[in-house]
Amino acid sequence: MNEVILKLKNFSLSYKTRKGILEAVKNADFELKKGETLAIVGESGCGKSSLARGIMRLFPRNLEKVSGEIYLNGEEILSLDEESYRKNIRWSKISMVFQGAMNSLNPVLKVVYQVAEPLMVHMKIDKETAFKKAKEILSLVGISESFSERYPFELSGGMKQRVVIAMALITNPQIVILDEPTSALDIITQANIMNLLKLLKKEFNLSYIFITHDIATASELADRVAVMYAGEIVEISPAESFYYKPAHGYTMMLLNSVPTLKIDKKLRSIPGTPPSLISPPKACRFHPRCQFVMDICKIKEPPMFKKDEEHFAKCYIGESHE
Numbered sequence: 001m002n003e004v005i006l007k008l009k010n011f012s013l014s015y016k017t018r019k020g021i022l023e024a025v026k027n028a029d030f031e032l033k034k035g036e037t038l039a040i041v042g043e044s045g046c047g048k049s050s051l052a053r054g055i056m057r058l059f060p061r062n063l064e065k066v067s068g069e070i071y072l073n074g075e076e077i078l079s080l081d082e083e084s085y086r087k088n089i090r091w092s093k094i095s096m097v098f099q100g101a102m103n104s105l106n107p108v109l110k111v112v113y114q115v116a117e118p119l120m121v122h123m124k125i126d127k128e129t130a131f132k133k134a135k136e137i138l139s140l141v142g143i144s145e146s147f148s149e150r151y152p153f154e155l156s157g158g159m160k161q162r163v164v165i166a167m168a169l170i171t172n173p174q175i176v177i178l179d180e181p182t183s184a185l186d187i188i189t190q191a192n193i194m195n196l197l198k199l200l201k202k203e204f205n206l207s208y209i210f211i212t213h214d215i216a217t218a219s220e221l222a223d224r225v226a227v228m229y230a231g232e233i234v235e236i237s238p239a240e241s242f243y244y245k246p247a248h249g250y251t252m253m254l255l256n257s258v259p260t261l262k263i264d265k266k267l268r269s270i271p272g273t274p275p276s277l278i279s280p281p282k283a284c285r286f287h288p289r290c291q292f293v294m295d296i297c298k299i300k301e302p303p304m305f306k307k308d309e310e311h312f313a314k315c316y317i318g319e320s321h322e
C-alpha cells in the first residue's frame with residue numbers, strides 16, 4: 001500500500017464574505033495511498049468539507065481563490081480545464097458522499113432512479129443499462145429490489161445512507177471522499193454502515209478520504225489520521241500514533257476530551273472557541289487555547305516537524321527551537 005494515488009501540495013482555498021476574506025483551507029499538503037483510508041478529523045468549521053469539495057472542484061459562487069496543486073496518479077488536475085475535469089475526473093475517478101446527503105435525496109424520485117442518475121448524467125449511459133447497474137449496486141449495499149422501487153421517505157436513515165453510498169460508487173471511482181457519512185445515524189446503524197464501507201473498499205479496491213469529527217468512528221476505519229485545526233492540517237500520522245502518541249497540543253487536548261471506557265481519566269474540554277478564519281491567531285493558530293503554550297508559539301509559525309516515521313506535526317512540543 002505504498003503507491004500514491006492522490007497528492008495535495010500547498011492547496012489553499014478562500015471565500016469572499018461580507019466581513020472579509022475567509023481562508024477555509026491553508027496549505028494542505030498530504031498524500032493518499034492506494035487502498036488507504038485517510039481520516040480527516042477536526043472540530044466544526046475547521047475546513048473539512050471545504051477541503052473535500054475543493055478536491056472535487058465544486059466551488060461555491062463566493063469562492064475568492066483556490067491555489068496549489070492536486071495530483072491524481074501523478075497527473076496535476078487542479079489546473080485542468082473544467083470540461084476535462086468533468087469528463088475524466090469528477091465522479092469517474094474521484095467521487096464523494098456529501099455531508100447530509102441522505103437528507104437531500106429527491107423526495108419525488110424513486111431510489112433506483114436517483115442511483116442511476118449519475119451514470120446517465122455524468123457518463124451519458126442509456127437509461128436501461130444505468131438502471132440495471134443501479135439495481136446491482138443497490139443490492140451490493142444491502143438494498144433489495146423491492147426497496148429500490150420506493151421513494152426516499154419510505155426508507156430508514158441507514159437505508160438512505162446506503163443509497164447515497166451507492167450513488168457515489170456507481171461510476172466506479174478509484175477514490176471516494178466520505179464527508180461525515182455516519183454522523184446522523186444511531187450507533188448500531190453507524191456500525192453497520194462502517195462495516196459496509198469496509199466491505200465495499202475491498203470489493204472495489206477503493207481509497208477513502210474519510211471525514212469525521214468523531215474520533216471513535218475514525219478509529220474504526222483509518223489507516224492514517226490527519227488532524228485539521230482552523231483551516232490547517234496540523235498533524236498527520238498512522239492511526240495508532242494518533243491515538244497513542246499524539247504530537248500536537250490540539251490533538252492531545254482533543255483526545256483528552258473523548259470519553260473512553262477502559263482508561264479512568266479526567267475529561268477536559270478544550271477552552272475557548274474555534275477561531276475566526278477571517279483573522280485567525282498569528283503564529284500557531286491553536287496557541288490561544290493550548291494548555292502547553294510556549295512563547296515561541298505566539299511569535300513564530302511552527303513548521304511541520306517530523307516527529308517519527310510517517311508522523312508529522314506543526315507543533316513545538318518536544319522540539320528545540322532556540
Ligand SMILES: Nc1ncnc2c1ncn2[C@@H]1O[C@H](COP(=O)(O)OP(=O)(O)OP(=O)(O)O)[C@@H](O)[C@H]1O
Binds near residue numbers: 024062277
Ligand atoms: N460558501 C461559503 N462562504 C463563506 N464561508 C464559508 C462557505 N462555506 C464554508 N464557509 C466557512 O468556512 C469554514 C469552514 O467550513 P467547512 O464547512 O469547510 O467546515 P467543516 O470542518 O466541514 O465543518 P463541519 O464539521 O461543521 O461540517 C467555516 O468557517 C464556514 O463557516
Ligand SMILES: [Mg+2]
Binds near residue numbers: 049050099
Ligand atoms: Mg463539514
